[in-house]
Amino acid sequence: MTNYNLFSIPDSEFIRGNVPMTKEEVRALTIGKLRIRPKDIILDIGAGTGSISIEAALFAKEGIIYSIERKQEGIKLIEKNIKLFNIKNIKLIKGIAPNDLGNVPMVDKVFIGGSGGKIKEIFDWVDDNLKSHGRLVINVITIENLYKALEQIKRRKYKNIEVVQIAVSKGENIGNLTMMKGQNPVYIISADKEC
Template sequence: MTPGIPDEYFIRGNVPMTKEEIRALSISKLRLKEDSIIWDIGAGTGSVSIEAALISKKGVVYSIEKEEEGIALVKENIKRFNVENIVVVAGEAPDALLDLPSPDRIFVGGTGDKMYQIFDIAAAKLKEDGIITVNGITLDTAYSAHNYFKQRGYSVQTICVNVSVSKEAGDKTIMTARNPVYIITAKKREG
């Protein structure tokens, strides 16, 4: 399976899911290794967890989700994709992060209203040379995440991704735009 697994391959419900194009870019920004320890905060359906687990086959993905429907969907998708290196963490960040092992990589797909508290714990527990990738759909999230990590000495890059997908309209094809997504990547510097 290659990165950017088609969305329709996942069991979906009413919880958010990182779309395949954004997922592929976000995962590429994480620079996963075969043995990476990864946190997926706000896992939703588990699409990022699944792809990360398939790449980091000798590592472990901690899939953190607070919603009951999301937890069930992550578990269903784990079975569907037959991955064994995902640990589902049922709980709300930041509290659900406290007892997890220190990660090499962190993906933040959702923070609710606890972004800074989550970032504080993530920054404290992230290993040297670790990478955090944050997806946001608002300018506020992009600015806040970029600024937070920059002020703490991380190497930070923010990109804005605009994706349009073809759709049949009678005998013609049109392009339908999806919401732009900001992908903020922060690399922890040695020190």
Template sequence: MSKWQYQVSGIPDAEFIRGGLPMTKEEVRAVAISKLRLKEDTVMYDIGAGTGSISIEAALVAKKGQIYAIEKEEEGMELIAQNMKQFGVDNIELIYGEAPEALADLPPVDRVLIGGSGGNLDQILEVVTDRLTPQGRVVVNAVTMNTLTAAYQKLEELDYHLDICNLAVTRTREVGSYQMFNGLNPVYIISGEKR
């Protein structure tokens, strides 16, 4: 049984086993999942899966689908496996390696989330575009202007219909008896639908 009993995304960050790797924050995850437009039987690649937080949330939505979590760090592989157990999901397949090479033996895909590209964004986008099913979607989470620009230019070149939003999250934190606001790094979410 899953630790998350709700029908919405945005699992609190503290519910995940995190280790030393960066993790997509819950508010960004909620928007990214909505931009993916998952169905119950979706096949998805999560490239640069990290702790597996997006893979977990996607697997909970696409219960009859298959999520491929691609990660190049051994620590990430261990964290994803631990989080899969914690949330009771079994429709995630762990793929150890770096994209695009790690995608070589994977089946056609409906949705792709790119959370980390290791500097290979152009090549990854070319490979996943060739594998996308009709009306397939790609979502890129970008924390740098470089990634935002590269994703925009390449997806335009590959003839995607694009939607870009910026998410700037500010959370409260306790400082003594006061509630202070603490801003998180802004994230650009680039959504592309294959024409």
């Protein structure tokens, strides 16, 4: 494994299982949209394999990443990836957001990669716990969840709301030819919390 200090760690470097993982190209754009500073306190909701948390931790070297995941397989994968990348600034929470976020302090950034159907409740928590001028980034793959997330953002005190759709295709060898194989499109929503 290579020692990474910049984002876009290859997917192949992570230990993976049956838990969804934010793919490399989507992860790079997501990390960019978070605009991470060295001392940021960041919350990763629905952490999956921990790929976003790992890359965020490399940027917020003096900060803390709170990584919450509800699936046991995901917890084990995150623990293995934390060890693999020798990350010291991730606090792993086994549980469901927002119910199990009681020990998380005010945060500078929130990333929502999965909501478990509790998008309104998560936004209620974010309203109380994301600092003024804090940054929120949400990745969704369905139009319904895109609508629900935008509805919540527009009801609340956010500005600079942006929606990006990213559709990545990767080359796959077929004999001595290359065919582009499409991955699921992902919607990336980002916004800044007003004072």
